[in-house]
Amino acid sequence: METVLSIKGLTKNFGRLCAVNQMNLEVKQGQVFGMLGPNGSGKTTTLGMLMGVVNPTAGEFSWFGEAPTSGIRKKIGAVLEHPIFYPYLSGQKNLELNAMIKECPASNIANVLDLVELTARRDDKYKTYSLGMKQRLAIASALLNEPTVLILDEPTNGLDPMGIAEIRELIKKIAANGKTIILASHLLDEVQKVCTHFAVLKKGNLVHTGPVDDVGKGAETVEVQADVPNLSDMLLDFSGTASVNRENGYFQVTLRDDFHSKDLNRFLFDKGVVANHLVTKKKSLEKMFLEILSEAH
Numbered sequence: 485m486e487t488v489l490s491i492k493g494l495t496k497n498f499g500r501l502c503a504v505n506q507m508n509l510e511v512k513q514g515q516v517f518g519m520l521g522p523n524g525s526g527k528t529t530t531l532g533m534l535m536g537v538v539n540p541t542a543g544e545f546s547w548f549g550e551a552p553t554s555g556i557r558k559k560i561g562a563v564l565e566h567p568i569f570y571p572y573l574s575g576q577k578n579l580e581l582n583a584m585i586k587e588c589p590a591s592n593i594a595n596v597l598d599l600v601e602l603t604a605r606r607d608d609k610y611k612t613y614s615l616g617m618k619q620r621l622a623i624a625s626a627l628l629n630e631p632t633v634l635i636l637d638e639p640t641n642g643l644d645p646m647g648i649a650e651i652r653e654l655i656k657k658i659a660a661n662g663k664t665i666i667l668a669s670h671l672l673d674e675v676q677k678v679c680t681h682f683a684v685l686k687k688g689n690l691v692h693t694g695p696v697d698d699v700g701k702g703a704e705t706v707e708v709q710a711d712v713p714n715l716s717d718m719l720l721d722f723s724g725t726a727s728v729n730r731e732n733g734y735f736q737v738t739l740r741d742d743f744h745s746k747d748l749n750r751f752l753f754d755k756g757v758v759a760n761h762l763v764t765k766k767k768s769l770e771k772m773f774l775e776i777l778s779e780a781h
């Protein structure tokens with residue numbers, strides 16, 4: 485798969501504060517790549533460097549295998565923090581202005597409005613739009629010159645649940661059309677819902693990177709219930725059990741590496757116990773994220 489972005493040793497210091505420390509990262513074509521981290525972890529600074537608005541202290545990065553130039557940056561659309569639109573102009577007029585500034589054909593406006601589902605409201609003044617609609621217009625504007633990559637900084641910040649759901653659906657739709665997306669978020673849930681790959685940042689340090697699908701790998705937790713009085717002891721007797729907790733009326737059994745729920749099921753069956761509830765719980769991104777952050781000290 486083609487490498488869209490390659491980052492090597494990228495560093496940004498603000499005085500004595502190191503906002504981004506020796507970051508190495510690769511983003512491949514077609515990925516929805518999440519930069520996950522708490523406030524102040526360096527996400528916006530990283531995106532700023534990638535967009536050429538923040539000067540790196542050290543390190544380098546390339547887009548499509550080439551050093552970043554203004555020509556290359558035309559292939560990248562970005563919605564960073566607060567986009568500026570004219571409140572008294574319509575969505576359509578605002579996009580016409582942006583199309584002029586970006587020197588791209590006005591004929592693209594109808595397509596992007598359609599994609600973000602604002603065609604019906606295109607002639608209404610920007611100031612009458614909901615926050616979700618404003619964000620969708622910002623995304624439409626970023627897509628005007630048909631970029632290959634779309635960068636979004638905290639795309640659902642401040643939106644209501646409906647607006648959040650719409651933006652997440654839109655991101656998936658844009659990704660399905662073949663664009664590579666890089667987004668910053670402090671929401672685990674968001675990254676899990678929309679991203680294919682992610683990196684975790686803590687105080688400017690990249691502490692994990694990998695596919696979102698991998699999140700479920702590692703130690704399995706199995707939720708078990710069976711009508712026997714000494715179930716807890718039996719579960720502890722199983723050689724693959726790392727720990728047993730009681731939660732929500734079930735036993736939560738954390739298995740050792742290389743043990744799976746089917747091994748536990750067979751063990752119980754061999755003891756004459758038929759579980760009436762045995763569900764494999766994948767390790768959540770949240771748990772992993774918290775683990776990664778606590779390990780990073």
Ligand SMILES: Nc1ncnc2c1ncn2[C@@H]1O[C@H](COP(=O)(O)OP(=O)(O)OP(=O)(O)O)[C@@H](O)[C@H]1O
Nearest residue numbers: 498501503521522523524525526527528529530670
């Ligand atoms: N222009 C600047 N001058 C001084 N320090 C800065 C500047 N910009 C960012 N920082 C500091 O760099 C660190 C990283 O900030 P950054 O905004 O990149 O984090 P973030 O993960 O995007 O968080 P948030 O979501 O809160 O913006 C923070 O400690 C921040 O205070």
